[in-house]
Amino acid sequence: MAEPAFELYAFWRSSATFRVRVALNFKGLTAREILIDLDAGEQLSADFLAINPQGAIPALIEPGYPPLTQSVAILEFLDERFPSPPLFPSDPHGRARVRSLAALMASDTHPLIVPRVKKYLTASGGFDDAAWRAWQVNWFTRGFQAMEARLSKESATGVFCHGDTPTLADICLASVTAVARVFKVEVPDIPTVNRISARCAEIPAFAKADPMAQVGAPS
Amino acid sequence: MAEPAFELYAFWRSSATFRVRVALNFKGLTAREILIDLDAGEQLSADFLAINPQGAIPALIEPGYPPLTQSVAILEFLDERFPSPPLFPSDPHGRARVRSLAALMASDTHPLIVPRVKKYLTASGGFDDAAWRAWQVNWFTRGFQAMEARLSKESATGVFCHGDTPTLADICLASVTAVARVFKVEVPDIPTVNRISARCAEIPAFAKADPMAQVGAPS
Secondary structure, three states: OOOOEEEEEEEEOOOOHHHHHHHHHHHEEEEEEEEEOOOOHHOOHHHHHHHOOOOOEEEEEEEOOOOOOOOHHHHHHHHHHHOOOOOOOOOHHHHHHHHHHHHHHHOOHHHHHOOOHHHHHHHHOOOOOHHHHHHHHHHHHHHHHHHHHHHHHOEEEEOOOOEEEOOOHHHHHHHHHHHHHHHOOOOOHHHHHHHHHHHOOOHHHHHOOOOOHHOOOOO | OOOOOOOEOOOOOOOHHHHHHHHHHHHHEOOOEEEHHHHHHHHHHHHHHHOOOOOOOOEEEOOOOOOOEEHHHHHHHHHHOOOOOOOOOOOOOHHHHHHHHHHHHHHEEEEEEEHHHHHHHHHHOOOOOOHHHHHHHHHHHHHHHHHHHHHHHOOOOOOOOOOOOOOHHHHHHHHHHHHHHHHOOOOOHHHHHHHHHHHHOOOOHHOOHHHHOOOOOOO
């Protein structure tokens, strides 16, 4: 299939945008990035709300179709449209495990440390900088330690989260480790998480998507 | 395919368990439920951690296979294994929209109001009952109003979130409206969300899964 002229509404630090970047790289696809500065609140501009009424990035635009939103939904879409190389194993139980590990990161961990949560806790929840830091550290720690508990005990874990090739689970894990690194959060007792994250970082599709390598990142 | 003797680790109020119940009902499948009392912390018992090291429900057990965890991953699995009736439309862009709407509920809204977050905010975050209530109301409101903004503007919305048959998006929407009802949270200005939620509640697969109809619910 000819590659569409994708456009990606993105922000350098965004964990969810990272996932889409990795998947595009992994599939050999490209997208022109359009910067939405989350720190400046550009996700709530009228122009962007016309693209995603939720006011959240990433949004992937394929000409002629409605905007694609929500990172994991975008990755499932890319895998359906461009099946090779695959983001999932071929058996239903394996795919279920990959989606479950991905959700542990993308649903149970990442949504707790995004800018809109910080804004609520600091503006309305009485959190000072130290309380926000403790919150951030708590959820990164719980998320990574839950991943560690699963990855270290489940026999399907291999070089990567599931077997010996990268899947959606690795992309979601790497997306959260990348953001933890930006925020200088270090979680103890997660050797399997660290081993897999380090292995992912060696792969060009992941390395090129790193937050610190994007336009807008602090130098 | 013969129906496996599924077991479902469940809790009456759990929004994520609700999703699995609806999907099982929708597919004409049954599962023996095993109660994990979240209010009593049973999800952190050694017995349950042996099933899901994350300490989260639901977990669906198919004899002979590792436990299936994370509700949306379980629903994707059930749809792959038991394709009729489908939980998704047949086109990739439609499936992407359904998965995106589902994630708005299951990833961006529900994880913010679960017991582990309440526990952190009240035990370590200085939240009293009123502050927790305000937090709960804030995220239900933002989630439903974001759903409303999308559902009311996007042309693919029909009788249900996507067209005229229920999908994963409706199950995830209904799972959060069901919990909002338990907590007596009413969100203004969401006519499309309310219309679709009411329509779902008329369907036996949804009605039978309602939290208030489960063992353990307050009478």
